[in-house]
Amino acid sequence: MVLEKVVPALAGGGSGRVNDLAIKLANVNGTGSSSANNLLMQAFFRMGIPVSGKNLFPSNIQGLPTWYEIRVNAAGHTARALDYDVMVAMNANTYAQDIAEVRAGGYVVWDASWPLDPVLLRGDIDYLGVPVARMCTESFRSPRERTMMQNVVTAGALVALLAIDLDTVSNLLAEKFAGKDRLRDSNQRALMLGYDYAREHFDCPLPCHVEVMEGTADSILIDGNTAAALGCLYAGVTVAAWYPITPSTSLMDAFAQLCRRFRRDPVSGRNNYLILQAEDELAALGIVIGASWNGARAVTSTSGPGISLMGELIGLAYYTETPVVIVDVQRAGPSTGMPTRTQQGDILTCAYASHGDTKHILLFPGNPAECFDFAVRSFDLAEQFQTPVMMLSDVDIGMNDWVVPRLSWDDSWVPEHGPVIDAPALESRVEAYHRYANPNADEVSPRTLPGISERGAYFARGSGHNQLGGYTETPDEYLEVVDRLARKHAAAASAVPPPQIERRGARTALLTVGGCDPAVREAIELLATEGLRLDYMRIRGFPFAAAVEDFLADHDTIFVVEQNRDAQLRSLLVLETTVPKDRLRSVLVYGGFPLSAAEVVDSVRTQMEA
Amino acid sequence: MVLEKVVPALAGGGSGRVNDLAIKLANVNGTGSSSANNLLMQAFFRMGIPVSGKNLFPSNIQGLPTWYEIRVNAAGHTARALDYDVMVAMNANTYAQDIAEVRAGGYVVWDASWPLDPVLLRGDIDYLGVPVARMCTESFRSPRERTMMQNVVTAGALVALLAIDLDTVSNLLAEKFAGKDRLRDSNQRALMLGYDYAREHFDCPLPCHVEVMEGTADSILIDGNTAAALGCLYAGVTVAAWYPITPSTSLMDAFAQLCRRFRRDPVSGRNNYLILQAEDELAALGIVIGASWNGARAVTSTSGPGISLMGELIGLAYYTETPVVIVDVQRAGPSTGMPTRTQQGDILTCAYASHGDTKHILLFPGNPAECFDFAVRSFDLAEQFQTPVMMLSDVDIGMNDWVVPRLSWDDSWVPEHGPVIDAPALESRVEAYHRYANPNADEVSPRTLPGISERGAYFARGSGHNQLGGYTETPDEYLEVVDRLARKHAAAASAVPPPQIERRGARTALLTVGGCDPAVREAIELLATEGLRLDYMRIRGFPFAAAVEDFLADHDTIFVVEQNRDAQLRSLLVLETTVPKDRLRSVLVYGGFPLSAAEVVDSVRTQMEA
């Protein structure tokens, strides 16, 4: 039976919330749904409502199911919500599963161009049928428009149903298609088609809807890869090398676009940068090592498989003490795994990457704003400690849009290159220069750049070398260097971003990393309502700062929340702090979707009850 | 001043021991010293005296200092000794350091063809000058012989000085040069030149000398790489792929030689094997994966850098559940490190190799005999658990000659291929075959081989897949498989070689791995003489058997002795057992030379006193 005219029966039935709702849009990928999703995100954002969008897309270009989840929450909880107020079901292939996911009292917006199989009907939700396809066929001529515009029509219906500010949406279209009037008009037309249809057939707005508020002032809506690219731009990167791989590709795409805009030499019009699409990840890191050795700030971005391939060269950079920055936008492993799904599965691999005794500096941004900050800091750290620095982002942080504080920049900031001896200093000094000698027992030895002065010449090698930089196979000489490398790594503990800590005087705490942040914070609030008080710490760098030790020492039970199977962060804490193992429990969610508070709450509750 | 005729002044001075002495031979590499060293090793071995040889050679082909240490010890202690009774100093470039290493009351045998710088004279040792070069120039014509024979002359002198059985040595020469009379004669001549000279100028034997005994019956003298190659031969390996790298090269060389002898098809005279020198380590492992997927037993051998390069493909084999065997003959890292020096630095890298959540089966042979046994078992394990198995050997075990019990073989042994469904079974079964389905909840799912039957066809992929082997990006389906992989790995704990344990009811224990075995055992005896009773456990496989847990639980203090900087075995124990961290202390020796008991004793003593 087809549902045409529906007056919401369960008005307010559990869904009568304002500026607190979760929408899920189910589509077929490659049909242009993303621009419509983006339109809605921007609209909520401009209305001042904290919002997040989670793109659950397949590793495929066209024709498979894809979902987009939008959560607006006045309280600022923007982690993934698992119960949906509104399901926009536009993919007949996934109707059953999509409709099943709607919360009781929620709504299904579906394409009423074709009948709906009665088995899909639930009594506890409302069905709002909009003949999207039919309307598009009637109103648009080209086949392309007829598919593409369906998403805009749907958006129009949502604007009406959720009381999204129509002018805001229209303005967004106007801005987006500035100069492309024809496109703008057809989009606006499609928007109104859906809008009017909804107003006509349903009494709008629905009980659960949105209102303008002031929750996003001084905030921006941005994805982590773009933010990280900005960080590279501002840190002064001139050489970048990469090999395409989901989900890191958009980082280099963004960096290339930024360079085209901001890195043209005003005088010559030529490029103040060089971005190389390498033949593989080994080459990408090799290029970065060569450029850094030669004094340029260089970066590569990749994902798990690339990290595995870079292993040998990471060891070379570590042992030759060459600064390099690697951004690992993590995806679900092992092997090729699920390229478009999120996971925090490379923590251990990165911490100890490469054979032999190696330890690396890791940065764990928790949101796009930190992707920018940490990207900038990563280059300073790499040069100060003359070693590889890896920034671990992931699909959720890197590719989804987050509302974060506006990025700020101190124009007096200058890069910290760490100890480097320049030509004058070399020419004037009496004693000969030796690359790895530490007169003042300082852990980092000054380096010199090629092309500066004969007096600074040295031979970098991945083979056994002594303090002078000479080849050695003599135990004592070899030990002097590798032992210093261990001390050097330890010394970085005070230089990496400190943990983010919230103490409430509890003996139990939740500890997490990266993009789990919003879900875990929300979980803490939810558990508080159940009378469970919890402290909070989010790890932001490795080696671990002293504050991490202190926090661990002050708690009897610490739940380590992370998105991998093998409790990798917990493992790193066990190995690299003095915390007794049994104090650390695990909350592991690693199915590939962004974390939600509910998953954390459930796990903590059951473990506490046990 | 030149010392010509010397009557040992300090006769018996601390060195009057029989069948208990340490000899160090200092040479220039590329001058054929190895065959002479081998000659001495064989002689001691045939005289029935437990003996070991440690080759401390440079990563170079010709012209650099090289050392060979021989320890004969009736009690069977054959770890590296640090105080030398006899130093055969044949490399003027290292005279100073070599002579300094001789124990008080010891002897220096040097080439008296040229004067000895007086600064090199010590009062507490004897100098036995043999004009080796001069004698060779006088007695041999070709320049090549004149250098090569010097080592044999020196050997001859040692035969006289140490009372090595002359006939045994002569027979060895005869055997070695069977059919090459000219060569045999000149060698024999050289031998006697040194022998007679020593008899004439020194009163032989020295107080510290050897006597025939029965300590090596049913033993063999063999290096670990040869033994591992034998293991591959006996396990039924038909495909091997490798990329040359020190110190694993000799393993494949040995395997190739064995195949040439034992793997020619008797009828056709063609090869029952295929060994491919790959273009790199990635290719080597790729070839092994392809061959194993296709049902052949295949192996690759490499060292640290190769392991780093294999990371991505190890993950592929892990996730597609393809059996592969990798032998990692460890060398000193990081990076290229010291290729000819020993270390146990790849333990963590191998345990968790590849990005994402991965865990692997590791085997840790402690001597060449176990290299054979474990090599054979590795193929069964790989097929039973359908996963990569890595055998971690090292420079010391792999390339040095060890006296071990004769290798034995049960002719009724047949390979254990694990669950594989053959054509008849496939044709007869009613239900469809699915690669990763586990009807009986068993952790390992039966596989099928290509080319057998359409009904067994499946699609192996490193991307997300469900129990049926189909591609998936659905959390639950993905989790079913990766969670089973974790259980599968855990299940291997009871299948890997159990630890070797010696209980003496002590609360304190020494725990070690691999080639540290003899040094740690000797250390236990030495410490016992100081009244310190210690239990002993040697880890031989990962995941850890239950016995490991029990042993750890039964001791308050456990010293983990290993040859790396970062306490990698200790780390693995901390992560993969329930032992409280503080019970595990570390004894770390990682300068690149084989471990000696003294190093262990010193460290334990100081830590106990602290």
Place this chain on the structure above:
Amino acid sequence: MASIDKPPIVHPGTRRNSLGLTIRDYEGSMSTLCAGCGHDSVTAAIVHALWEMDTQPHMIAKLSGIGCSAKTTAYFARGAHGFNTVHGRMATIATGAAAANRDLLYIGISGDGDSLSIGLGHLAHLIRRNVRMVYIIENNGVYGLTKGQFSPSADVGSTTKRGDPNNTPPIDPMSLGLSLGATFLARGFSGDKQQLVPIIKAAASHRGLALIDVISPCVTFNDHEGSTKSYLFTRQHDSTATEADFVPVQAEIVASVPPEGVLSVTMHDGSVLRVRSVPSDYDPTDREAVAEHLRQARAAGDVVTGLLYIDETSADLHEMHDTVSQPLRDIPFAQLCPGSEVLAGFGAR
């Protein structure tokens, strides 16, 4: 590599080959590639060739790396084992598979990124080893699965959808193959099944490595004006070097002197390949001439297609290594293990 099972609708009337199999029996799961993707046409040609050759599905082994092209292996011969490996390493895994069992028909599907970028070194050594297999590069000048970056086969001046030109000279797998001693080189166009099917059949009967470069347009990222790997460009610049005609073993060969300008090659499996040169002086057995022809064509902006070069005389991997004729994986253990007595001899005094 998503795959949806295709409803096995069997039209009673569909033709059957000598094994009694219909063309449907050589298909795989439903393609999840973009509508119009060239790769799907290659799949169709493979299905057709396998069916016409009466290949036993289970005697096929399908291998690929990662990429849209790599997904193709799931779309044909569902009765065969398949291995979707990792990006750029398929050649190595195929080499190992071929080493273990020389009796299967190995079909490797790769992309221009998979083969000419990350996997170039392996492809080069696969060629040297002359591993017997069909190796198809579905060449679209871009990285499809990662959304359209240039691949090493992109021509200088060819532009992205956004209009940025490629500035790095391309790698032509055919010229590369010639310089590395490849023994079977062919180029097809996914838009010309007619030409591709016999080439695939010939490749499957070749003694060693058969490298087929198929221009297979990416409709989503590289089919626009300005692309030199588009359907339009390829159609307009297609210059046929040879026309191949494949005569299977079974069919008795009419012993006739091949007409002027037609080369007749007996493949290692006994089947016969007839190659008609279109420029009548084109000689697919003359490495130099072919190289010359390719370079001139490239200079003229032409895309030379057809069976370009063939050498049926060179040894393949197994012949080079003189391995037994039986698959190594099938040799009974008893023949592999020297036994206890031999072992007792090692290292003894």
Place this chain on the structure above:
Amino acid sequence: MASIDKPPIVHPGTRRNSLGLTIRDYEGSMSTLCAGCGHDSVTAAIVHALWEMDTQPHMIAKLSGIGCSAKTTAYFARGAHGFNTVHGRMATIATGAAAANRDLLYIGISGDGDSLSIGLGHLAHLIRRNVRMVYIIENNGVYGLTKGQFSPSADVGSTTKRGDPNNTPPIDPMSLGLSLGATFLARGFSGDKQQLVPIIKAAASHRGLALIDVISPCVTFNDHEGSTKSYLFTRQHDSTATEADFVPVQAEIVASVPPEGVLSVTMHDGSVLRVRSVPSDYDPTDREAVAEHLRQARAAGDVVTGLLYIDETSADLHEMHDTVSQPLRDIPFAQLCPGSEVLAGFGAR
């Protein structure tokens, strides 16, 4: 890579170049290679060329992978920075170094294993990118440092010391370079310094990647009878294609029409290269003809030496990417950072 410092004995009488430096100033630490190793002769030729070219030592950057050949970088230009990287990856690190600073003279030393086996893919893409550097392959047909296994340049039939023949066809870096569009290809012989020095000078002045394949016998593992990379074999089969004569920038060039059969090329730095063809019809600018010549020679078992191919017209890495003339690493930070105002604009409502 062991290195022993060489006693700097300076003979008062030694000649000095225009920088006032003696040839000794271009040497490095003492070689630890085997006595007679071809690689040491290559080192000598490099030292000689650098000295004659008046190169400022600190403006040189030396790079290598791993191998006996890789050690060479320690034996010349002690006044230059050096980077002994890892096996097979030198090309990538050199590319990055060149990207960061286009003003240095990059000299990469590799081996036939380092470049044609594990590093083949990188070499191929280095050629495509036409990175300006001198890339020398010290080609001995074996893996020296790992004790004599065949490398991919070993000819079929060439035997190991133990007498086992190689059965896999070789890769010839020159033919490979031609097929990949290399812009400077030369082959030398470590036994012929005369010929090698001017080639190295020309390479150092080349606009892009200059690939020099030097037959450099391994006296320890591959100089025996049966080897086709031995001193004897190379001497007996050396067939010179061209003789190069290098005229530095400084020297004023006598504007004379080059004599018959002599090609005169002005290098990007203004110096002039005169190439005399030995077979008078040999044209080092005709890719086809050179390829043809090389293949015929190989068929005849000859080793063609000399400057084989040159193209001074193609853009190098920096030109392809239109980078500023100043080294990227020297651009002041102020010119790289867009500042706070620009940043404030991103992602705002």
